Amino acid sequence: VPGSLNPSLISAVANQLDPIVAELFGLPERPFGDSGSVTITTRNFKVSDGGEVSVRNDGSGSAGGLTINADSILVSNNGKITASTFSGNGGTIRLNVQNTLTLNGAGQINSTADGTGDGGQIDISSKFVIADPGSNSDIIANAFGGSGGAISISSQGIFGLAVRDALTPDNDITAFSELEPALNGQISLSSPEVDPGRGLIELPSVVIDPNALIAENVCRRGTQSELAVTGRGGLPPTSADKLTSPATTVDLIEPAPLPQSSIPSSSASEINEEEAIRQSVLPAQGWVLNEQGELLLTEYNPASPDAQRWRPYSSGCTVAQVPE
Numbered sequence: 001v002p003g004s005l006n007p008s009l010i011s012a013v014a015n016q017l018d019p020i021v022a023e024l025f026g027l028p029e030r031p032f033g034d035s036g037s038v039t040i041t042t043r044n045f046k047v048s049d050g051g052e053v054s055v056r057n058d059g060s061g062s063a064g065g066l067t068i069n070a071d072s073i074l075v076s077n078n079g080k081i082t083a084s085t086f087s088g089n090g091g092t093i094r095l096n097v098q099n100t101l102t103l104n105g106a107g108q109i110n111s112t113a114d115g116t117g118d119g120g121q122i123d124i125s126s127k128f129v130i131a132d133p134g135s136n137s138d139i140i141a142n143a144f145g146g147s148g149g150a151i152s153i154s155s156q157g158i159f160g161l162a163v164r165d166a167l168t169p170d171n172d173i174t175a176f177s178e179l180e181p182a183l184n185g186q187i188s189l190s191s192p193e194v195d196p197g198r199g200l201i202e203l204p205s206v207v208i209d210p211n212a213l214i215a216e217n218v219c220r221r222g223t224q225s226e227l228a229v230t231g232r233g234g235l236p237p238t239s240a241d242k243l244t245s246p247a248t249t250v251d252l253i254e255p256a257p258l259p260q261s262s263i264p265s266s267s268a269s270e271i272n273e274e275e276a277i278r279q280s281v282l283p284a285q286g287w288v289l290n291e292q293g294e295l296l297l298t299e300y301n302p303a304s305p306d307a308q309r310w311r312p313y314s315s316g317c318t319v320a321q322v323p324e
Helices: 018-027 268-280
Strands: 009-011 038-041 044-047 052-054 065-076 079-084 092-104 109-110 121-131 138-140 149-156 157-159 173-174 186-190 286-289 295-298 317-319
Touching: 009 038, 038 052, 052 065, 065 079, 149 157, 173 186
Parallel strands: 009 052, 038 065, 044 065, 052 079, 065 092, 079 109, 092 121, 109 138, 121 149, 121 157, 138 173, 149 186
Antiparallel strands: 286 295
8 A cells, every 4th residue: 555654565575573573472573484486377476665575584583585587577666576595595586578677766786695694596588678777776696795696687677776796876777795706696698690781781981983973975075976867757845845846747659650550542652751750759768857847758777777868966966957
């Protein structure tokens, strides 16, 4: 209950007795047996507002085992998951989390030992382990005079926590021995092997000059250069434009034959004169546009590579011209 003098507690502890009660029943103030064990299986587990889940031992015995199986676990606002002991050995904490283990507001997971006892063991398996920055939330398996404990975390990502040799106001993961640094414990953090370079394409070390990819104006190179435009569809307005649909295309035609039955009977001289006139008229083989934009029929094929319709232009650059 938030604000209560006696926060919520799930425990299997060996508590220190009240001196009066111990004297009344003839019992030692501090217990000497081991604590029991606690196993919790739930969907979502939350320890907050000073609440505690504990297998603590306030005497000389060892703490027990604490196992929590859950989809998610939240330890916040001074909440604790504890397997500590006063002078015996710390207990074992196993957290099997399907999704996320979150710590904030001085939340703590600890398996510590005072006196000459050894720190306990903390095994965490979680998809993600997250601690709010600067919240002084810790995962610790420290000892006072004995050996530090062991912490093993298997996760795809650990965020906001750092392994340190001493406790700090930040979020710590520690397993040290306070009086004997040579007896510090072991911390193992494992995550899937990910190659950060997988899927990346290596860029070429030589940068291409974009100017080298631009077509050069051949007329600026001086003499011995020419520009030829072929086809029967006319010329575009400028060299930068394409041939558009309004341009007229004229197919080549064959001369129409004269019907044999339509020739009237006449003298040989008249026939020879008519034949000479007919042979002097040649059929059009193509067409071109002159400088005034007029359409002219030609006796040669403009599309033929043998058509002599080019003449030199100034500055050594050759352009298409209509034969005069």
